[in-house]
Amino acid sequence: MQAESGAVRYRLTLEYDGSRFSGWQRQAPGVVTVQGVVEQALERLCGHPVLLVGAGRTDTGVHAKGQVAHFDTTCARAPEVFVRALNVLTPPDVTVLDAAEVSAGFNARRAAWREYLYRIFARRAAPALERARVWHHPGRLDLEAMNQAAQRLVGKHDFSAFRAANCQSLTPVREVSLAELRVVGDEIHFVIRANAFLYHMVRNIVGSLVVTGRGRWSPERFDEVFHSLDRKQAGPMAPAQGLYLMRVHYADPAGNLPLS
Amino acid sequence: MQAESGAVRYRLTLEYDGSRFSGWQRQAPGVVTVQGVVEQALERLCGHPVLLVGAGRTDTGVHAKGQVAHFDTTCARAPEVFVRALNVLTPPDVTVLDAAEVSAGFNARRAAWREYLYRIFARRAAPALERARVWHHPGRLDLEAMNQAAQRLVGKHDFSAFRAANCQSLTPVREVSLAELRVVGDEIHFVIRANAFLYHMVRNIVGSLVVTGRGRWSPERFDEVFHSLDRKQAGPMAPAQGLYLMRVHYADPAGNLPLS
Numbered sequence: 001m002q003a004e005s006g007a008v009r010y011r012l013t014l015e016y017d018g019s020r021f022s023g024w025q026r027q028a029p030g031v032v033t034v035q036g037v038v039e040q041a042l043e044r045l046c047g048h049p050v051l052l053v054g055a056g057r058t059d060t061g062v063h064a065k066g067q068v069a070h071f072d073t074t075c076a077r078a079p080e081v082f083v084r085a086l087n088v089l090t091p092p093d094v095t096v097l098d099a100a101e102v103s104a105g106f107n108a109r110r111a112a113w114r115e116y117l118y119r120i121f122a123r124r125a126a127p128a129l130e131r132a133r134v135w136h137h138p139g140r141l142d143l144e145a146m147n148q149a150a151q152r153l154v155g156k157h158d159f160s161a162f163r164a165a166n167c168q169s170l171t172p173v174r175e176v177s178l179a180e181l182r183v184v185g186d187e188i189h190f191v192i193r194a195n196a197f198l199y200h201m202v203r204n205i206v207g208s209l210v211v212t213g214r215g216r217w218s219p220e221r222f223d224e225v226f227h228s229l230d231r232k233q234a235g236p237m238a239p240a241q242g243l244y245l246m247r248v249h250y251a252d253p254a255g256n257l258p259l260s
Numbered sequence: 261m262q263a264e265s266g267a268v269r270y271r272l273t274l275e276y277d278g279s280r281f282s283g284w285q286r287q288a289p290g291v292v293t294v295q296g297v298v299e300q301a302l303e304r305l306c307g308h309p310v311l312l313v314g315a316g317r318t319d320t321g322v323h324a325k326g327q328v329a330h331f332d333t334t335c336a337r338a339p340e341v342f343v344r345a346l347n348v349l350t351p352p353d354v355t356v357l358d359a360a361e362v363s364a365g366f367n368a369r370r371a372a373w374r375e376y377l378y379r380i381f382a383r384r385a386a387p388a389l390e391r392a393r394v395w396h397h398p399g400r401l402d403l404e405a406m407n408q409a410a411q412r413l414v415g416k417h418d419f420s421a422f423r424a425a426n427c428q429s430l431t432p433v434r435e436v437s438l439a440e441l442r443v444v445g446d447e448i449h450f451v452i453r454a455n456a457f458l459y460h461m462v463r464n465i466v467g468s469l470v471v472t473g474r475g476r477w478s479p480e481r482f483d484e485v486f487h488s489l490d491r492k493q494a495g496p497m498a499p500a501q502g503l504y505l506m507r508v509h510y511a512d513p514a515g516n517l518p519l520s
Contacts, residue, residue, distance in 0.1 A: 015385070015387070015388045015389060016388050016389075017388050017389045017391070063389060065389070083385070087385060087386060092386065092388065092391055093388050093391070094388055095385045095386050095387065095388040096385065097385050125275070125343070125347060125355045125356065125357050126347065126352065126355055127275070127355065128275045128276050128277050128352065128353050128354055128355040129275060129276075129277045129323060129325070129393070131277070131352055131353070133389070
């Protein structure tokens with residue numbers, strides 16, 4: 001959608017703790033969502049109803065360190081004023097990291113790629129401090145096998161095997177440009193970058209990577225499951241609390257290029 | 261104290277999220293403390309009242325990644341059984357990382373040194389995800405000046421300037437073997453190691469280091485305040501939520517050496 005005439009479009013970058021939220025997307029009244037609380041703050045600030053369009057519709061319990069969203073307002077202000085005022089008006093589990101005025105050609109949904117992080121806490125004893133931030137997996141995981149499996153994801157593929165039953169995307173094809181696991185202290189971090197993601201795609205992939213890491217599947221078996229395009233063959237879905245939307249990248253972050 | 265005859269002494273290593281606790285030390289009934297909840301779990305397990313002696317009496321809201329404690333029981337079990345059973349019986353914000361049988365010569369209080377970490381979140385925007393785990397300082401901090409100041413702490417000194425008014429230690433002299441700051445992402449981490457600590461010592465030091473980092477004091481002024489031995493000259497105390505008891509080191513972790 002284009003900005004109304006007389007309206008100015010802004011891009012926001014947001015960090016949030018997903019624990020308390022029923023995801024990003026505004027729902028029925030009374031359901032607390034990130035989009036909902038930020039729209040409420042924007043309405044108080046702008047004096048008119050505001051529609052906030054997010055790059056990624058993160059699910060219930062999923063966190064973000066770099067969600068991007070845009071909105072239009074007829075009440076233009078310096079971007080710095082939006083950052084300061086929104087951080088006063090939003091609850092402490094949502095932080096606005098950045099605001100910028102963009103042209104009407106910018107649309108938060110039209111990202112070149114998104115990057116997600118999934119944190120697996122791989123120590124035997126459960127984490128007391130990080131318990132709402134990671135998935136605790138007490139057993140040993142074979143990082144080498146998991147990385148071999150993850151490499152199969154890179155490229156343009158049909159991700160039907162890792163797609164939620166109620167996913168509403170028109171096509172199951174996505175292009176993954178990065179998929180790797182590395183050890184960070186007691187944790188295994190899985191980073192995946194793609195042009196876009198299907199509903200529950202990262203958490204379904206992580207579930208199947210962990211089945212591989214536990215030695216129940218070889219990397220070849222992971223690949224067979226992936227190419228079966230059959231969700232029922234995949235592993236159990238990993239929980240939401242380990243997932244972070246880290247970055248959203250745009251070919252044209254200011255929206256200045258002519259629309260093709 | 262020595263173990264009773266017939267009793268076996270165990271050493272526990274503990275991690276906890278201090279947010280919900282009125283510190284380590286057991287207090288009046290109804291006040292939730294870490295010592296209290298672990299002692300309750302041990303009583304259920306051992307069938308008799310248990311006294312848990314901790315290496316560091318962490319304050320309200322202070323976290324631990326490596327607290328050490330000991331207790332005696334007449335109901336001996338494999339250490340592994342204690343780890344598993346305690347992690348079922350204690351709440352999720354307390355985790356037992358390790359248990360070991362030690363001789364009666366071991367006393368958790370008699371540590372060679374303790375190490376604390378203090379996390380300062382130095383980004384302008386408040387942290388949505390780490391908000392209960394760090395001290396947010398939105399302004400710029402001069403790490404070089406802070407490190408110069410911190411170096412003055414190393415060695416055997418009278419720490420009266422950084423001691424709480426109600427500190428009950430017999431002497432204000434402590435020996436610091438390490439005190440350094442480093443940048444970790446958006447955070448500044450202060451690590452300090454000493455034979456022992458006075459009440460509120462780390463948080464008072466961090467408060468004065470931040471005054472230095474803001475440019476209000478030179479490292480020389482920090483040193484003057486330190487050697488004034490006057491708490492009223494020092495900076496404001498840093499909040500509890502950024503502080504972590506990281507490690508407790510013993511010359512004799514099994515308690516086997518003859519007592520001197």
